[in-house]
Amino acid sequence: MALRIPFIAGNWKMFKTNKEALEFAEEFKKLYQDTDVKTAICAPFTQLETLKKAFAGTCIGVGAQNMHFEDEGAFTGEISLPMLKEIGVDYCIIGHSERRQYFAETDETVNLKLKKLLNESDIVPILCVGENLEQREAGKESEIVENQIKADLDGLSADKVARMVIAYEPIWAIGTGKTASAEQAGEMCALIRRVLEKLYDEDVCDQVTIQYGGSVKPENATEIMNMGEVDGALVGGASLKPDKFMGIINF
Numbered sequence: 590m591a592l593r594i595p596f597i598a599g600n601w602k603m604f605k606t607n608k609e610a611l612e613f614a615e616e617f618k619k620l621y622q623d624t625d626v627k628t629a630i631c632a633p634f635t636q637l638e639t640l641k642k643a644f645a646g647t648c649i650g651v652g653a654q655n656m657h658f659e660d661e662g663a664f665t666g667e668i669s670l671p672m673l674k675e676i677g678v679d680y681c682i683i684g685h686s687e688r689r690q691y692f693a694e695t696d697e698t699v700n701l702k703l704k705k706l707l708n709e710s711d712i713v714p715i716l717c718v719g720e721n722l723e724q725r726e727a728g729k730e731s732e733i734v735e736n737q738i739k740a741d742l743d744g745l746s747a748d749k750v751a752r753m754v755i756a757y758e759p760i761w762a763i764g765t766g767k768t769a770s771a772e773q774a775g776e777m778c779a780l781i782r783r784v785l786e787k788l789y790d791e792d793v794c795d796q797v798t799i800q801y802g803g804s805v806k807p808e809n810a811t812e813i814m815n816m817g818e819v820d821g822a823l824v825g826g827a828s829l830k831p832d833k834f835m836g837i838i839n840f
């Protein structure tokens with residue numbers, strides 16, 4: 590079994606101005622030392638260049654939160670892969686539940702975006718999947734997540750999928766203060782690994798980094814990270830403050 594390095598990424602969603610991002614970066618750089626945990630900040634588009642410059646010469650990665658699947662065109666408000674490449678981002682979140690819920694993201698567009706990123710760049714996608722409360726209460730979480738993974742990865746080759754990150758984010762646990770129990774997080778991350786093994790092979794399933802996301806904070810990070818199949822976390826609210834985020838990285 591491959592030894593996967595823990596990877597804890599922040600998702601700032603629609604928070605922080607450039608000035609605030611720079612202040613965060615300066616403070617966070619001082620704190621992020623002597624750790625074997627990989628990290629990145631996925632920030633709004635307007636802050637990506639600022640963060641790339643601020644984190645230059647460190648191991649702290651920078652990610653976008655979305656990308657269009659076309660290179661260019663009449664798509665008002667969208668950002669393309671060549672634009673992200675020019676900034677030099679390391680990661681890009683794809684298919685976050687907030688994109689699916691509020692901006693009509695579908696498994697079909699998620700799939701096109703993943704193909705674009707993986708076939709035409711070295712940018713690592715962080716694919717988000719997860720069920721809503723109604724689906725969880727109906728006991729359908731495994732079916733929902735399995736179907737999302739199958740549809741989102743459709744047509745992608747094993748070597749491409751092997752370098753992805755997949756974040757299991759139950760929608761009912763995002764920003765609600767309700768966290769999935771460490772067992773629930775572990776079970777769903779294990780399910781994702783089994784689906785990958787079925788679709789590809791053991792090598793792919795061993796290499797993919799699987800994160801849990803949903804109300805992760807310093808107080809619950811140790812328990813979540815200690816579940817066998819959880820390789821990391823995608824952190825929303827608690828990634829906005831350098832000391833809180835560092836508290837999770839130091840789980």
Ligand SMILES: O=C[C@H](O)COP(=O)(O)O
Nearest residue numbers: 600763764803804825826
């Ligand atoms: O991408 C991050 C997730 O949506 C989790 O957000 P949260 O930590 O604020 O619950």
